[in-house]
Amino acid sequence: MKTFKKISFLTIGLAALLLASNGCKNKEDETPEIKKGDIHMHFKYTVNGQDLQIGQVYEINGTAVSFEFANFYLGKIVFHPEQGSHISLGDQYLLVTPDRHEHSTTQLDAGHYHKVEFIIGVDDKENDQTETDFTNRSPDDPLAMQNPSMHWGWNGGYKYIRIDGMTDTDADGTPDTPLGYHLGNFDMFDFIQNYSFDLHHEIVEGKNVIEFEFDLAKLFTGIDLSTQTDTHVFNDVELAKIFHANLGNAITLL
Numbered sequence: 001m002k003t004f005k006k007i008s009f010l011t012i013g014l015a016a017l018l019l020a021s022n023g024c025k026n027k028e029d030e031t032p033e034i035k036k037g038d039i040h041m042h043f044k045y046t047v048n049g050q051d052l053q054i055g056q057v058y059e060i061n062g063t064a065v066s067f068e069f070a071n072f073y074l075g076k077i078v079f080h081p082e083q084g085s086h087i088s089l090g091d092q093y094l095l096v097t098p099d100r101h102e103h104s105t106t107q108l109d110a111g112h113y114h115k116v117e118f119i120i121g122v123d124d125k126e127n128d129q130t131e132t133d134f135t136n137r138s139p140d141d142p143l144a145m146q147n148p149s150m151h152w153g154w155n156g157g158y159k160y161i162r163i164d165g166m167t168d169t170d171a172d173g174t175p176d177t178p179l180g181y182h183l184g185n186f187d188m189f190d191f192i193q194n195y196s197f198d199l200h201h202e203i204v205e206g207k208n209v210i211e212f213e214f215d216l217a218k219l220f221t222g223i224d225l226s227t228q229t230d231t232h233v234f235n236d237v238e239l240a241k242i243f244h245a246n247l248g249n250a251i252t253l254l
Contacts, residue, residue, distance in 0.1 A: 034109050034110070035109070035110040035204075035205040036107045036108065036109060036110065036205065037107065037108050037109075037110050037203040037204055037205055037206065037207075037208045038104065038107055038206065038207050038208060039079075039104070039105045039106050039107065039108055039203070039208055039210065040102055040103065040104050040105065040207060040208065040209045040210070041074075041077075041094065041102070041103050041105055041209075041210050041212070042101060042102040042103075042209050042210065042211045042212065043096050043101045043102070043211075043212050043213075043214050043251075044101070044211060044212065044213045044214065044254065045070060045098050045101060045214050045216065046213055046214070046215045046216070046217075047060070047067075047215065047216050047217050048060070048215065048217040049215065052067065052070070052098055052216065054067060054068060054098060055067075055068070057173075057174075057175060058217070060216075060217045060220050060225055061220060061223065061224060061225060062226075063167060063168055063224070063225040063226045064167070064168040064173050064174065064175050065165060065166070065167045065168070065175055065179065065225055066165050066166050066175045067163065067164070067165035067179075067216060068164045068165045068166075069097070069148055069162055069163065069164040069165070070097070070098055070162075070163050070164075070214075070216055071095060071096065071097045071146075071148070071150060071161070071162045072095075072096055072120055072160060072161035072162070073093055073094070073095055073096075073120065073121055073122050073142070073143075073150065073158060073160055073161070074093065074094045074096055074118050074119070074120060075091070075092065075093040075094070075118060075119055075121070075122060075123065076088075076089075076117075076118055076119045076123065076194070077089040077092060077105060077106075077116070077117070077118045078116070078117045078118070079108060079113050079115075079116050079199075080113060080114055080115040080116070080117075080199075081108075081109070081111055081112065081113050081114075082111065082112040082113065082114055083111070087106075087108060089105060089106055091125075091126070092105065092106075093122065093126070093142045093143055094142060095142035095146065095150065096214075102209070108203050108208075109203070110203050110204055110205055111202070111203055112200070112201070112202055112203075113199050113200075113201050113202075113203055114198065114199055114200055115196060115197065115198055115199050116196075116197050116199045116210065116253075117194055117195060117196040117197065118194070118195060119192055119193065119194050119195070120160055120161060120192075120193065120195065120247055120251075121158070121160035121161075121183075121184075121185070121191060121192045121193075122143065122157070122158040122160060122185070123192065124185070126143060126158070127157040127158060127185045131155075134151070143158070148162065148164070150162060152184060156184070157184050157185040158184055158185065159182045159183065159184045160183045160184055160185070160191055160192075161181070161182070161183050161247070162181075162182050163179070163180070163181040163182075163216070163219065164178075164179060164180050164181075165178075165179045166178060166179055167179040167225045167226065167229055168225075168226060169226050169227070169229065171226065177229055178229065178230070179225065179229055179230065180229070180230040180231075180232070181219075181230065181231055181240075181243055182231070182232045182233070183231075183233060183240060183243065183244055184233065186233055186234075189233065189237070189240070189241075191240075191244050193244075193247070193248070195247075195248060195251065197212075197253040198253070199253065210253075211253070211254040212251055212252065212253055212254060213251070213252050213254055214250060214251050215250050215252070216250070218246060218249050218250040219243060219246050219247065219250045220243070220246065221246050221249065222242055222246070223239070223242060223243065223246075231243065
C-alpha cells in the first residue's frame with residue numbers, strides 16, 4: 001500500500017512537472033502579435049494657405065481666379081520603414097480630388113517610417129492599353145472613365161493632373177475666361193516624376209492619417225493667369241513645363 005502511494009505521488013508529481021514544463025515552453029514558443037496600422041493619405045487643398053472652396057474667387061499673382069476641378073492621379077506609393085525593406089503598394093492608384101481628398105491605402109506593421117514616395121501621374125504600363133481594357137475597367141477603379149474626364153481617349157492616355165476654373169483677363173476683378181491646365185503622357189515630354197517626403201512618422205495600431213497640403217497657388221508660380229490661361233501641352237509646351245516644375249513645391253507634407 002505504501003509503495004502504491006509512493007508511485008501515485010511520484011506519477012502526479014511528474015505529470016505536474018511536465019505540464020509546467022510544457023506551459024513554459026508554449027509561452028516561449030509564442031510569436032508576439034504584430035500590430036497593424038491602417039494607412040490613410042489625406043490631401044488638404046488650399047490656395048495661398050486658405051482652404052479651397054470650389055467657385056470662390058482667389059487672387060493668384062495679382063489675378064482673380066476661381067476653381068471648378070483640381071484632380072490628379074497618384075501612384076507607385078512606397079513606404080520606407082526604419083528597419084527592413086521598403087514596402088511598395090504596386091499598381092495601386094489614387095484619384096485625388098477636392099471631394100475625395102482622403103484615401104485608405106494599405107496596412108503597415110506598427111513602427112517608425114522615415115520616408116514615403118509616389119509619382120503624380122500614370123505609368124507607361126497603365127497608359128499602354130486597348131480601348132477594351134479601358135472601357136472594361138470597374139466603375140470603382142480610379143483608372144476607369146471619370147466625370148470630368150481624366151483621359152484623352154484610350155489612345156491618348158491619362159491626364160495626370162487636371163485643373164479647371166475661370167480667370168480674369170481684363171482686370172475687372174471677375175474671373176470670366178475659362179482656365180484649363182491638363183498634363184499627360186506624351187512621347188516627346190516625360191511628365192512622370194517621383195516625389196519623396198521625409199515622413200518620420202510612428203505608425204500605431206488603428207487608423208493613421210498621413211497629411212499633405214496641396215496649394216493651388218504654388219502651382220502657378222511664375223505664371224500670369226491673366227494671359228497664360230491654358231495648356232493641354234502641345235498648344236503651349238513651355239507653359240506646361242513651368243506648371244509641371246511647380247508640382248514639387250505645391251505638395252508638402254504636414
